[in-house]
Amino acid sequence: MTKSQDHVLAIDAMGGDAGPKAVVEGVAYAIQRGLKNKIIFFGDKAQLEPLIAAAPETRDAEIRHADNVVSMTDKPMHVLRRGRDTSMWAAVTAVSEGEVSAVVSGGNTGALMAVSRKQLGMIEGVDRPAVTALWPTPRGRSVVLDVGANVDADENQLVQFAIMGEAFFRALTEVERPTVGLLNVGAEDLKGHELIRTAARVLREADPDMSFHGFVEGNDISKGTVDVVVTDGFTGNVALKSAEGAARLLGEWIKQTLTGSLNAKLGALMMAPGLKKLKDRMDPGSNNGGVFLGINGIVVKSHGGADARGVASAVNMAASLANRPFRDEIISTVQAVMERRARLSDAKETTVKAAVV
Structure with a gap:
């Protein structure tokens, strides 16, 4: 991955209650306030092109067309089986393939979690993800x-x-x-x-x-x-x-x-x-x-009803985390804590046996 690609963000433009308009306006709002990252929008090209034209701050953004959208009522298992042509799936795929550093989506939370776990896997030593x-x-x-x-x-x-x-x-x-x-x-x-x-x-x-x-x-x-x-x-x-x-x-x-x-x-x-x-x-x-902490990649869930300011907040968070090595820190700390716990448990067991003898 090149240095410039380290800063690329994938945006699921079709996720959220307000549709792609709020998402594009939110990215534009973030750019107005200093966001420098390259943006790739995933979604319906026919809907996105006029929205981007109306928000000149996003004119350098790339559009990746996706035929379908994950609805808020879709079951996670249904999306895993039949959702590979959706904007959500494509955006997460860009993270799994190393093309982008982070993904932002306001779509179905359960589906986003399932797709992220499927494509990105879990951080070593972590059993379950947690949402912040x-x-x-x-x-x-x-x-x-x-x-x-x-x-x-x-x-x-x-x-x-x-x-x-x-x-x-x-x-x-x-x-x-x-x-x-x-x-x-x-x-x-x-x-x-x-x-x-x-x-x-x-x-x-x-x-x-x-x-x-x-x-x-x-x-x-x-x-x-x-x-x-x-x-x-x-x-x-x-x-x-x-x-x-x-x-x-x-x-x-x-x-x-x-x-x-x-x-x-x-x-x-x-x-x-x-x-x-x-x-x-x-x-x-x-x-x-x-x-989504614990996922082996940076996935930021925007509130489904977020307006432009709210979307900008989620995008800025993704950008701020994109090049921070906190996942490596989690791996090393979890491993160290579990090893210390095992040693302490062994020491207590030895002490108990000695006391019994």
């Missing part, structure tokens, strides 16, 4: 994973999620030692079920290089108590959707309050610059883009 979410906090942003790839996870997988989340946060922010916490029903060591207590013990004993905080509770996510919050996909997805719903409710209350009377409207007019900043901070699009 960027969470706004007073300190900036935290990473939460898993938010939907796995309904449950055992202690080994939680340990792997922690390692992947740490490496991902470091690649995204260049923070040398991000703090990591396990989401639990309480911060005390005795809280939670045996599975999560075992995962905490492994991280403390077998990964001394990790800045492991211990257990965190649900309110710690938005407080930014740690940089990386680790949980299973069921809990993480419920937390994410609950936060999104709370943000929408708060936004609606603010809107009703500021338009409820003439005095309120006048006050809102005077507060317009501050309200604009608040709206931007509450906009989920500013943190759009979930990365």
